[in-house]
Amino acid sequence: MTSDFEPDTGIPWHALPLDEVYEKLSSGPEGLGDDEAAHRLQHYGPNTLPARKPPGIVAIFLHQFGSPLIFILLAAALISFALQDVRDGIFILAVVLLNAAIGLVQEWRAEQSAGLLRRLLTRTAHLRREGRHITADSAVIVPGDIVLLESGGRVPADLRLVHAAGCRIDESALTGETLAAEKDLAPVRLDAAVGDRTNMAFAGTTVVSGRAVGVVTATGLKSEVGRIAEAVAATGASKPPLLIRMERFSRTIGILVLGASALMAAVALGRGTPFTEVFFLAVALAVSAIPEGLPVAITVALSIGSSKMARRNVIVRRLAAVESLGSCTMIATDKTGTLTLNRQSVRRVILPDGTGYAVADGAVPDPASLPRLHALARTAVICNEGEIVMEEGEWVHHGDAMDVALLSFARDLGIDAGAVREAVRIIGSVAFEPELRYSAAYYRDEDGRIMVAAKGALETLLPYCLTMETGEGRVPLERSRIEAALADLASHGYRVLAVAEGEIGAVPATHLGLEEGRPPLNLLGLAGFIDPVRPDVPEALERCREAGIEVAMITGDHPETALAIGRQIGLASERGEVVTGPDLEAIGSPDLPEFFDRVRSGRIFARVSPLQKLEIVDAMVRDGHFVAVTGDGANDAPALRRANIGVAMGSGTDLAKDTASMIITDDDFSSIVAGIEEGRYAYDNIRKVTYLLISTGFAEIVLFTVALAAGLPLPLLAVQLLWLNLVTNGIQDVALAFESGEAGTMRRPPRRPNEGIFNRLMIRETMLSGFLMGAIASATYVWLIAGGADESATRSTLMLLMVLLENLHALNCRSEYRSLFRVPLRDNYYLIAGILVAQGVHIAAMTNPLMQDLLRIGPVGPATWGVLLALASGVVIGMEAFKWAMTRGRT
The missing domain is CATH 1.20.1110.10 (Calcium-transporting ATPase, transmembrane domain)
Structure with missing residues (x-):
């Protein structure tokens, strides 16, 4: 069944309470049904903005006559006819037409090729339809759809926000305001300007940090950016250098x-x-x-x-990149998903007292440690943005690979993630950002207590942990034992996340989360993830060496984990080739000779912050390298912009793709070399x-x-x-x-x-x-x-x-x-x-x-x-x- 929904474009969505917004849009938190969405798409058209129309055959043909040489030839033909030399005049005209026909074929092929590449660059969006999480072409979004936003993503349509967790959106393209706008849910005054509508997200803007959910209020030309889109569409593309x-x-x-x-x-x-x-x-x-x-x-x-x-899975967004690729002398690559398959799975769990559990098919944990494993898995489910659902007899997952791996781990232990989430009430969250290196969820448990569930890098969470969970219950934290367990996991190539929980008096008022309240946490254990190395990476690295191209890995992972991967692929063998973020921070200014020397000697850069990644790339460029940098997150955009060749991953954020010169659709390092x-x-x-x-x-x-x-x-x-x-x-x-x-x-x-x-x-x-x-x-x-x-x-x-x-x-x-x-x-x-x-x-x-x-x-x-x-x-x-x-x- 389809509704008779007909939105009034004059409705002040920002001034209405949420229940009235849903009512006027004939929608709800679970989203539209597929039939209703299809009906609205047919009625309102695709969610697209006017684009520069490619020239037609006639325009391309006429373009062939714009050369001064053609004018000279036409003048020569006219003179031939004036001198009654009809034969030469006809021949000259025939040459002009034949040249125009050849030029027409050439330019038409080039335009068709460019059109194909443009179609490969279609944007996608995360939607909730009938309670299901789907990824779809942003062109099919309609008013009433529920859209999920995350940092680095483009807002695909005008939205009234129904959920926001530390969400900040860059609206400079629309309002001219350089500072990212903090978003909340409260209605604002009726006459609020676009830049003051803090409960709205507008098409074409970029999520800088945090997460949000919104219901679509306007698409295409009806959106705020749609009003100025036609002027932008009339602007032709610039020519490659x-x-x-x-x-x-x-x-x-x-x-x-x-x-x-x-x-x-x-x-x-x-x-x-x-x-x-x-x-x-x-x-x-x-x-x-x-x-x-x-x-x-x-x-x-x-x-x-x-x-x-x-x-070969490489989309060139700017033709100038084709020219510059031959000059590449350095590839600064991410690890996860580029050198590895990004198929994360929990393979080892170490509990704080040293008890280990090797996760494998059919493995049965020690009954004595099972309650603590359940507690760790349950906390990881609460602090989790992933989703695994059964659809048509198959498990379908959405979200970050680490989150999905933890959900799979919990499922294998017999924990129903949906039941756990229903049993608690989430009242606040801190979304994972590379700068924070952790995520957290604040919830009210069955006993009414306000709790925090957290997971992230051990170095980040350890300062908050005062106790740890053992077979004898909670005991004071033994830092040396935990750090030894971390080193052991990392040295074997595991990517490690710590999981902790704690009781807190109140939810922090800002997105800073743990930093503000500094809640005492109880460490539940360490989860070791394995992400297999892509099998073709060692060969691709050898091809780079033959081509005179150096390769460096830049990652936020633990140094030992990064080195283990580096050894597997033949990128590095000695600990001295690993440079850490703290190493660089200890040097001080990136303008110092010592900084350049350290970057020059490093082949693996681990525990690096986004700012440090930019400084490393800048040092490489200033050192004379022509650098290609890979990235997928919003935090990678500055480094991608600074690089000579920015390479975004196909699974990455819209911001990274918009900044880069090239997009690798399969995220594979070998495709960069290709x-x-x-x-x-x-x-x-x-x-x-x-x-x-x-x-x-x-x-x-x-x-x-x-x-x-x-x-x-x-x-x-x-x-x-x-x-x-x-x-x-x-x-x-x-x-x-x-x-x-x-x-x-x-x-x-x-x-x-x-x-x-x-x-x-x-x-x-x-x-x-x-x-x-x-x-x-x-x-x-x-x-x-x-x-x-x-x-x-x-x-x-x-x-x-x-x-x-x-x-x-x-x-x-x-x-x-x-x-x-x-x-x-x-x-x-x-x-x-x-x-x-x-x-x-x-x-x-x-x-x-x-x-x-x-x-x-x-x-x-x-x-x-x-x-x-x-x-x-x-x-x-x-x-x-x-x-x-x-x-x-x-x-």
């Missing part, structure tokens, strides 16, 4: 080529060449030599790289595209320069140059962006961050190959003219030679380091097919009467083909010799 630099580079090359074209035109005019012929030639030479398609080709290469990364590998591949492919376009343009400039310097007729006509540009660059440049990665890419050292695409190697290869192609073509032209060959036939032969040269050179560009004969054809069938199609199109043009007349070309005989192939292979031989010499020079 690499693309900006390459556009600037293309303009610089364009100016140089236009200058060279103007100079050649002046020389040709001085020799009596007709003005119209010189004009068309200058236009054609400029169009052929200027790498106008470079920015689009690079956008395609970046998009292809991003798509390949997505297939992302770096794909980033290097993508950057290499961008270099290959650039190499091809610049070197072929340079070859054409060399050919015309030699011809004019030698006083020879123009080697190619304007239409021939335009055709040459079409069949040698129209497909091949983008096809190079599909190159598979080279085997040695991850054995090269990281690229220097300040190194541009045109480093020493690129300049040498571009100049050499361009000069080789230009010299071979020029020598052939001079030889043919000197031999008395017909000028038209000579141009036809020279044009075929240029097509062969540039197509063979595209194979050279597949690797800057390896012989083209060692790069498998199967690694890029797109390029092979593109070369064959382009060559086939030119052969067809040589034998088709219409194209023969239009391009002033004709067929050549088998003997000439053999000679031209031999000549064209000169560029392959020359570049193979260069690579061989370069490789020998390295070794």
Whole structure:
């Protein structure tokens, strides 16, 4: 059944008592039913804000005509028609349309790839529907839904809060107030401004700390942020820095080529060449030599790289990260869930008197210790935000992995978590935050006493513990015995939580919890959790070493636990490689040389606070490293922002994801390494595209320069140059962006961050190959003219030679380091097919009467083909010799 619910958008939700809020929203604490939610979703639409619409096919096609070179070509076509040279005018227009069609396909593919990645970045929210805890796409949220908030998460819709525990929300994006707003449940005055509505949470804001539950009052455009969303949606996305630099580079090359074209035109005019012929030639030479398609080709290469990364569980939020990945020299990684599986399970329990219980299938605890194990498990259930429920015959869990593991432990002991929670009345809580290192729940027990249940790091809870539970009852705490038990567990790789309880006179008034009341606690025991190491991590670490990338672990865990994991994966072996938060705190200022030395020597950083993580990352960056930092919590956001590459975990908070450049969807360290590998591949492919376009343009400039310097007729006509540009660059440049990665890419050292695409190697290869192609073509032209060959036939032969040269050179560009004969054809069938199609199109043009007349070309005989192939292979031989010499020079 569905209701006739129709909310009044003018209702002052902040001023109403909770029962009236529920009544007007036709909802309740258990949430909506699935049918009702579906009905409301159909009626009110998805909970989304307007976004910038991707350009359609027509807009992309028209965009191809925005280049100054296209205007020049169109002007040339108009002049051709004015001079009654209809044939050339039609051909120039055909070239313009074909170039536009090629550009359309390229940009459309890039836009489709970007759209796919945007869909992968959908936000999720935690909802309560019919009493069940579910995780759903935030777009399906409707008015009346119950939403659960936790620190680091984005508020998905406007909410009236029905529960808040130490909840502070950053509303600066909406109100401009820099301080996080403290939230409570009391109604506020009717005329309260948005920033004063302390019982509301608004869409788009971020939970800084604590937990909260709210009922949805407005979604989408009806929310407060929805009113300004359309203005934001109209703002276009910024371009990656690499693309900006390459556009600037293309303009610089364009100016140089236009200058060279103007100079050649002046020389040709001085020799009596007709003005119209010189004009068309200058236009054609400029169009052929200027790498106008470079920015689009690079956008395609970046998009292809991003798509390949997505297939390897790496989503790039900013294309600039693709460029920067190749410079990574240090990965500062979390431990839990990244190096390990984040499948926490309680494997050992040590009671305060030293009694141990090894948790395993079928294990039966000692009957004498069973009541104390029950007391520990019961307290852990009360102080717990997790949930395990049976759905359709299977156990389904929600919440933090540690909380879920404790619930499973209690269930295995025969404790019904639901019954325990119903038997007590929770009257306050302190949510776990990394800064606190504990969580607590205040409750009234069956006898009416106000109690506190707490769990967290032993170092944090121990100062509050005055007694400990033993077989003889409560006795004064023996600190040395407890610390020895902790050391034993940690040294075997266990992550340890202490569990304690105590009676307290009243619930603390603030979120500071234990710090305010300092209740005397009774230690119930230590729980040792095992989180298995991911099996592929050791191999991934070895790949990092081969790639010249250092790895450091930064964790809040105990030093011995972190070292045990470090030894398992081969990250560290000695205690001296472990640096603790207290070690750094003892040094003092992070600007001191001693601080840098300690960070430099450490491979594992344990018991580190969020502020110290930021200081460590900052020290690494200032020490010259190009740092990739992983994080998943709101507390990781400053370090992610400071890093050169911020890497958020897919299971992490919205704040971490919003701050990061990349998101690892499976939380796996190996995926980070895969992302770096794909980033290097993508950057290499961008270099290959650039190499091809610049070197072929340079070859054409060399050919015309030699011809004019030698006083020879123009080697190619304007239409021939335009055709040459079409069949040698129209497909091949983008096809190079599909190159598979080279085997040695991850054995090269990281690229220097300040190194541009045109480093020493690129300049040498571009100049050499361009000069080789230009010299071979020029020598052939001079030889043919000197031999008395017909000028038209000579141009036809020279044009075929240029097509062969540039197509063979595209194979050279597949690797800057390896012989083209060692790069498998199967690694890029797109390029092979593109070369064959382009060559086939030119052969067809040589034998088709219409194209023969239009391009002033004709067929050549088998003997000439053999000679031209031999000549064209000169560029392959020359570049193979260069690579061989370069490789020998390295070794």
